[in-house]
Amino acid sequence: MANTIKIYTRKGDDGTTGLYGGGRVPKDSAAPEAYGTVDEAQAALGVARSLAERGGDLDRILIGIERDLWALMAELATEHDKAHKLVDGTSRVTAEMVAALEATIDDVTARFEQPTEFVVPGETQVSAHLDVARTVVRRAERRSMAVVAEGSQVVPYLNRLSDLCWTLARWSEGVSIITKTLPTKEA
Template identity: 75%
Template sequence: MKIYTRKGDDGSTGLYGGGRVAKDSAAPEAYGTVDEAQAALGVARAACERGGELDQILVGLERDLWVLMAELATDESNRHKLSAGASLVTTEMVAALEAQIDEISSRFDPPTEFVVPGEDAVAAWLDVARTVVRRAERRSLHAAFKGSQVVPYLNRLSDLVWTLARWREGHSLASRSVPSSVPTAQEP
């Protein structure tokens, strides 16, 4: 079997479960961006300790993103062919992210303002992944089925990835820093 098929040379792509659409239509834009998010999580994973807790969390998230991509790559007329948790995002998957956010957040004091990314290489890669997840969320708004859990999942995923980055940093650099020699608004 060859890796190339030449079927996409006309600007179309095949959908999961059948059918073809233009490569720049809503579904390929959405699942393509989810694919980018998965790759960005993979870069963060490659930079962390293999077999450690963060590695295991990221592997699970990357596997979940295959489920999202399958759902987004399916024409609505074929939705009945999808399988919950394997090719269809479930409310349980969203709830699992919420539980992870709560559990990881309980381990540290989260920052109370915006932070400057880059205190740690892995955290910086997680911040890159978070921004791609946010873009995937925006792109999925026009591609997800009515009642789909794709957008809620991506919304929680970005929150989890932010939480993982802050946890990994241990101490975040605040976005606003006032040097001691610069008077603040309260000083004369």
């Protein structure tokens, strides 16, 4: 019989959660709200990836992002006085990670003609899920503002990630349906 690790610890039954590097905080405090929303974004990206061609460009891009988000969540889950325990690229977001997102946006943008107006989401399942992920990333960005330390790259990373999600959605759908002003009702 194999030894198994139990998924439940019962430590959170009192309404607190453990932080990376030690310490506990209420589950509804700013840090768990921030990294919990990033976790939600990561799951939304996973749904989009599940619909992508395995081994294709979109699959590879999303896997890289999902891995980056572990580092981002670790940084958000670390109290400022324990930040010295963080490791660049593993548990702390770096400027190089932000630059890599920018390079990916530039690369993908060069592959298609971008719409010049707002678009109607939902042209394909992949693009629809990427648009949902984009909105969750934007919420994660807002929630992270209350947690990040000065000089952190978390907010720039999330800002670029939402841009990348939009770019990937438009690229994956091929042709976007643009919004148009609804006709006014004549009296």
